[in-house]
Amino acid sequence: MSNLFKKIFSQNLKPEPQKGPQGKPHRGKYMPDEKSPADERFTKHFILNGGKFLYCxxxxxxxxxxxxxxxxxxxYENxxxxxxxxxxxxxxxxxxxFGKSQEASFLLSTCENLxxxxxxxxxxxxxIKEKKLKELPQDFVIFATTSQIVNNIGEGLRGIKSKNTKSIPTNITTIKNFEPDGVSKDFMSYGSSAKNLYLLLLEDL
Known part of the structure; x- marks a missing residue:
C-alpha cells in the first residue's frame, strides 16, 4: 500500500481533459484506470476533487x-x-x-467510508448528528483508515446497515467537493456548500 501512495504523490495530479479520435472523452494521463484497485481510484479522485490528503x-x-x-x-487553542x-x-x-459550536474553527471527525x-x-x-453540512464549520479534518475504502456509495450504505442492525443511522450524506466556493451537485448532498477538507488516512491493511 505504501508504495502505491508514494507513486501517486510523485505525480502532478491536475486533470487534462482530452478527446479521442471520434470525439469521445479520453481518459486523462492521471485518471485512475476503471479497473484499478479501489485505494488508487479513491486517492486520485479525492485529490482531483480538491481534497488535501495526508497518508500516514x-x-x-x-x-x-x-x-x-x-x-x-x-x-492552536481554538x-x-x-x-x-x-x-x-x-x-x-x-x-x-472540543465542543459543538457552529462557530468552531474546524470540524474534527471520522467518517463511515471513503x-x-x-x-x-x-x-x-x-x-454530525442531525446537522446539515452548511450548518457545520467550513474547514473539516477527517480521520479515516484505508480499510474504510469502498468501491461505491451502494457498498458503503450496505456496510452502514450491516454495522447498525438495531438502529440505522440517519442524516446519511456525502462530501464530494473540496474546492473553495464550490457547490456540491451530488444527489446525496445536493445544494450543500463545499468544504475545505483535510484527510488523515491511516494505513491499517
Whole structure:
C-alpha cells in the first residue's frame, strides 16, 4: 500500500481533459484506470476533487500531520466541533477546546467510508448528528483508515446497515467537493456548500 501512495504523490495530479479520435472523452494521463484497485481510484479522485490528503503509516505520523494542519491554519487553542469523545481524546495534546459550536474553527471527525468511484466521503448522524453540512464549520479534518475504502456509495450504505442492525443511522450524506466556493451537485448532498477538507488516512491493511 505504501508504495502505491508514494507513486501517486510523485505525480502532478491536475486533470487534462482530452478527446479521442471520434470525439469521445479520453481518459486523462492521471485518471485512475476503471479497473484499478479501489485505494488508487479513491486517492486520485479525492485529490482531483480538491481534497488535501495526508497518508500516514502509524499514529505518530497522524499526530505529526495533525500538528502541521494546526500550524498551517493557526488553529492552536481554538474551538473544535467534535462529537466523538474517543477522537477528541486521541488529539487532546494541542490545547484545543472540543465542543459543538457552529462557530468552531474546524470540524474534527471520522467518517463511515471513503468512496473510490468519485473520491467522496460518506458520513451520517454518527459523525454530525442531525446537522446539515452548511450548518457545520467550513474547514473539516477527517480521520479515516484505508480499510474504510469502498468501491461505491451502494457498498458503503450496505456496510452502514450491516454495522447498525438495531438502529440505522440517519442524516446519511456525502462530501464530494473540496474546492473553495464550490457547490456540491451530488444527489446525496445536493445544494450543500463545499468544504475545505483535510484527510488523515491511516494505513491499517
Amino acid at each position: 503509516v502509524d499514529m505518530n505520523e497522524v499526530q505529526e500531520s495533525f500538528d502541521n494542519i494546526l500550524l498551517e491554519n493557526d488553529w 474551538e473544535v466541533f467534535c462529537i466523538d469523545d474517543n477522537l477528541a481524546a486521541s488529539f487532546k495534546g494541542y490545547n484545543l477546546n 468512496v473510490a468511484d468519485d473520491g467522496s466521503l460518506l458520513i451520517c448522524s454518527n459523525q
